[in-house]
Amino acid sequence: MKHDRILILDFGSQYTQLIARRIREERVYSEIHPPTRSLDWIREWSPKGIILSGGPASVYDEGVPTMDPEILQLGVPVLGICYGMQIIAQLEGSEVAVGRREYGRAELSVAESDDLFHGFLPDESSQVWCSHADHVDQPPEGYRALASTETLPVAAFGHTERPIFGVQFHPEVAHTPRGEEIISNFLLRICECRPTWTAGAFIQESVERIQAAVGEGTAICGLSGGVDSSVAAALVHRAIGDRLTCIFVDNGLLRKHEREDVERTARKHMGVRLVVVDATDEFLVALDGIEEPEEKRRRIGHVFIDVFGRVAKEEGTGAGHLVQGTLYPD
Template sequence: MQHSMQRPVNEGILILDYGSQYTLLITRRLRELGVYAEVIDGTRSAPLEDFHYHGIILSGGPDTVTEEGARTMPAWVKSSNKPVLGICYGMQLMAGVSGGKLRSGTQREYGRAQLKLELDHVPSYATSLKKLPAVQTVWMSHGDDVEGSSGIFEVLGRTEDGVVAVMAHKERPWIGLQFHPEVQHSEHGAELLKIFISDICKAPLNWDAGCMMESSLAKIRENVGNGKVLMAVSGGVDSTVAAVLLTRALGFEQVHAIFVDHGLLRKDEAKWVQNEFARLGVHLTALDRSQEFYAALKGVSDPEQKRKIIGRKFIEVFESFAKSQTGFTHLGQGTLYPDVIESAGHGSGAKVIKSHHNVGGLPEKLHLELCEPFRYLFKDEVRAIGRQLGIPEQLVDRHPFPGPGLAVRILGEIEPESVRILQEADAIFINRLREENLYHAVWQAFAVLLPVKSVGVMGDNRTYQKTCALRAVTASDGMTAGVGDLPISFLVRVSDEIVRKVNGINRVVYDVTTKPPATIEWE
């Protein structure tokens, strides 16, 4: 399938991905600072042809530079003569290609560390580093480090353990950081990144997600023209904003949204979605296929199998509807930039945690060109466009909801009764969060139904029913997540209401695990 949407901006900073969990976070931080940034594979043999880059960032990664098969720095990075910022593995790559000495496993550092800057001999291109405090807290995550800089780099900072943490090339505008400035725990990381992009790269401040709506409307009209767009929607933020944006750009008759009810939605979700889309002026057809999905999932407990069955079944339903229609030229999707990067599986260090079925998921035989207006955007940027479109806050600020729905929140086999039980418990949790002004204190919240029964007492009777786990996390993009610090008194009230009102649950627990090591969803 062809992708019809062009990138929103054609200049900025290139980020070479070497498999770090923080690569997308670097991209987000740069955009927050007002500079457009784009990620490419760290082993790519040439830069993007249609993108003018003012500087390059080499990400971290799981490889050891000196090991056979480790990813290397492409030759074009050096020959470009552009400023380069190497972070963690990226710094080690810079040292390696310049004759520096590397060591592995000698001085591991994970978590917070104290950085002491030594700026007496800072190269002229990097004098802005003197704006930073001499001592600051930074975030480390490395097993390898630079032992000797071969005299080509000036060492500009070390941690309290003596590890080289900042270095600058004496001739080229290359800076290496052993720590992660993109992580919020690095207290002056944003300032350091701003120095790199503005003072060293001299990149123009060309990015404001809030001003992207008019540009997006123009690009949609340019790419789709007089064509017609068929689009799957879920009621979530991404597909809803995309459908409204497409309709605003092309008109009611040129955009047809399809909502497949797979029976695994939140309580009363199908009716709510239909009402909201009617109010937003989007042409919507709802297809209730819940019984077909339940039949396909019968007897299946493995989470990856459940995801694949739902993805495959969704494609079958959508394809069947699409073939019954005529005149469509484009397939609309609310694909986000993180989906594109994760599904690309960059580099040898990329691991598949869960399969995605929302990127290029529909088969080529539909013969439709893909229209993905948010292909280069993050969720918070999509929300900014949604607000500009006048979409109600309650819809724009909805917590993320997985494509497979409650199938990955019911551990074990999917049965209609289990879906009903979880819908009731989840609705109580979410409604209470909203009523007590805690919904926006967390990034995502939901209930999980566990295949664990325990003994309880209700009135004078013994019960033997299922356990419900509540999960709430803080995050900026879902790549990492902390535990939602909800008041224990609130959790007790929610637990009490769930056990009293939901027949089938007699015990409620709260999940206090971060990501990593866990994922946000249980399956």
């Protein structure tokens, strides 16, 4: 199944990953990309909507991230959050007011409860979280104010004809209790996304992609016992079965019973083929007399690569694919 997709353009916000998480909670697929993505790339990627994240900069600073103004002409719904709202205002010809820093809770009063604020009562007060220095006092021409706070005459705006919206607060954080409703309204009502991206769908699609990539070949995986490598190993094992070989390297620096826990989980619960190598002596020799933390990390990394490579040649059954699990932000 082809899922509807939301493109998040990241302007450096500390909350960008939270935006992606809120979208996932609505069972919609999203990806985070830099705002330097070209119009042609965005058209080809074909998002159902675009979210512009916040960021630490002022739109007036030199060398700050911005975006192609033609993005606002694509006909794709856009939601700007904090700095993202200010970018929209500036590109659309409105002045961004400078220098009134606000950090903390505020009470939002909704003027129009259609579209973005569907489900809110007119003039209903709702807590939101603000974290900004600049703000917008007047919406750009063709836009209307949708909400305000005591200090922000335009806490949210929307275009009168195009599906373009901006909010000066952060709906993605827990301190905005009804923020998930605002994000849901944008995704499901404005962008008309289908909520089809579930964990089950992700597993099935991942298995199919792995099977297509590996074919009749084999694979090896460095299994640490952590979430990342364990999930990767579980998906690949589901896809190709015993043609996956997992390698666990005991470096002699593990927590108590950690090796036994990994062996039990991998073999009994996951059912994978696991090779365990005790390389304690090699690691301890390499670390002997070393006190500087970064040098320790460097040596541990080098020894691990040497040990893993050696064992992979011995036990990897000529594997043509390497399985690696890592965090999404990395």
